[in-house]
Amino acid sequence: MRRAAVTVLLGMLVATPACAQPAAASPDDPYEASNRQMYALEDGLDRTILLPLAKLYHALTPGPIGQGIHNVLQNLSEPVVIINDVLQGRLKRAGRETLRLTANTTAGFVGLMDVATPAGLPRQDTDFGITLGRWGFKSGPYLYLPLIGPTTPRDMFGLGADTAMDPLNFVSYPDRVAVAVSKTVAGGLDLRDRSEAQLTALLADADDPYATLRSVYLQSREAAVEDNDSAPALTPLDIPPASQLTPPTGAEPASAAAEDASVAAPAAPPPAPGSIASVEHPDPDAPVVTARDWRPALAAGAPAGPTAGSAA
Numbered sequence: 160m161r162r163a164a165v166t167v168l169l170g171m172l173v174a175t176p177a178c179a180q181p182a183a184a185s186p187d188d189p190y191e192a193s194n195r196q197m198y199a200l201e202d203g204l205d206r207t208i209l210l211p212l213a214k215l216y217h218a219l220t221p222g223p224i225g226q227g228i229h230n231v232l233q234n235l236s237e238p239v240v241i242i243n244d245v246l247q248g249r250l251k252r253a254g255r256e257t258l259r260l261t262a263n264t265t266a267g268f269v270g271l272m273d274v275a276t277p278a279g280l281p282r283q284d285t286d287f288g289i290t291l292g293r294w295g296f297k298s299g300p301y302l303y304l305p306l307i308g309p310t311t312p313r314d315m316f317g318l319g320a321d322t323a324m325d326p327l328n329f330v331s332y333p334d335r336v337a338v339a340v341s342k343t344v345a346g347g348l349d350l351r352d353r354s355e356a357q358l359t360a361l362l363a364d365a366d367d368p369y370a371t372l373r374s375v376y377l378q379s380r381e382a383a384v385e386d387n388d389s390a391p392a393l394t395p396l397d398i399p400p401a402s403q404l405t406p407p408t409g410a411e412p413a414s415a416a417a418e419d420a421s422v423a424a425p426a427a428p429p430p431a432p433g434s435i436a437s438v439e440h441p442d443p444d445a446p447v448v449t450a451r452d453w454r455p456a457l458a459a460g461a462p463a464g465p466t467a468g469s470a471a
Contacts, residue, residue, distance in 0.1 A: 161204060167368045185301070185370070185373065187300065187301050187377055188300065188301040188373060189300050190300060190302065192299065194302060194303040194369075195303075195369055197303045197304060198303050198369050200305055201303070201305050201306075201308070204306075205304065209351055210351065210355075212348060212351075213348050213351040213352040213355070214352070216345075216348040216349070216352055218351045224421075225352075225389060226409070227271045227272070228345060228349060229349050229353070230263070230267070230270050230271055230273045231269070231270040231271060232342065232345060232346050232349060233270070233273075233282060234260065234263050234267070234269070234270025235270065235327065235342065236325075237256060237259065237260040237263075238260070238324075238325070238326050238351040239321050239324050239325055240256050240282075240283070240284060240285055240286075241253050241256045241257055241260065241285070242254060242324050243285045243286060243289065243290045243321075244283075244285060246287075246290045247285070247289070247290050248293075252283055255280055255283070256282075258275070258280055259275040259280040259282065262274055262275045262278065262280065262380075263275050264454055285383070286317050286318070286321050287316075287317035287318075287321050287324070288311075288313050288314035288315075288316070288317025288318065288372060288380070289317070289383050290317065290383055291313050291317055291382070292313065292380070292381070292383075292384030293315070293384055297309040297313065298313045298314070298377070298380065298381075299311045299312035299313055300311070300312070301373055301376075301377060302315070303373075309372055309373060309376040311377075311380075313411055315382065316352055325340065327339060351378065364394075424444075
């Protein structure tokens with residue numbers, strides 16, 4: 160999720176903190192002056208109306224109630240995701256999303272429970288704006304609109320197409336208008352409530368929150384178009400060879416210390432041949448010895464090394 164990020168979430172957010180000093184003009188944002196005005200207007204709407212409503216929604220839908228509503232909203236949006244996966248040529252993903260929709264609608268009690276994610280079918284979000292990007296359409300200039308947030312002409316057209324593709328909007332059934340309005344309102348409040356912590360972490364320490372949000376939104380949308388959600392490659396550690404390592408100041412080199420220790424501690428006399436001490440009894444907890452000096456044994460008249468019958 161993950162997408163990590165913040166693709167559709169930031170595309171549909173409805174509020175941000177007030178902006179700081181304007182940054183340098185961006186070639187992707189030719190309407191920056193008016194966008195910043197809309198950004199400031201949105202901040203006022205958020206502080207006085209949207210955020211209090213989102214907090215009230217959170218208080219009225221505690222714990223599993225809010226999670227169940229969130230799951231139902233996601234399940235209702237799955238048909239649009241499946242259609243876009245097919246239009247993008249991502250047939251395997253479309254198949255997984257179809258299995259996810261089937262599992263959550265049946266075993267998940269019409270989507271109240273997300274049984275697909277624990278079963279290895281996580282949600283893969285997409286929309287028609289990403290579909291247009293996959294088809295080669297450019298995003299166009301960056302826009303910031305009240306009640307929509309950061310967007311582009313391509314994503315605005317994609318939002319309209321997604322609305323038209325939603326079966327709930329073109330299938331005839333009783334109280335269709337009431338269901339559509341309820342879904343839109345609940346979806347907006349649920350998104351605003353769940354995005355609060357993410358927005359705070361993203362913009363709290365930003366010198367220019369407007370420019371930060373613009374950069375994150377544009378980069379995340381292009382990454383979604385390119386399907387570039389893999390983990391970044393880690394830079395290999397450049398560790399110098401042991402011969403180039405310099406010991407700390409005042410520390411004695413290891414070779415010199417070992418030589419002094421060998422001089423200070425005389426070697427223990429070798430065990431007499433045939434004695435119990437001369438028979439090796441390896442300790443399973445002792446470190447593995449890869450070499451042994453047999454010269455003291457030669458001086459005492461013992462064999463030069465272990466033979467086939469030395470352990471007998």
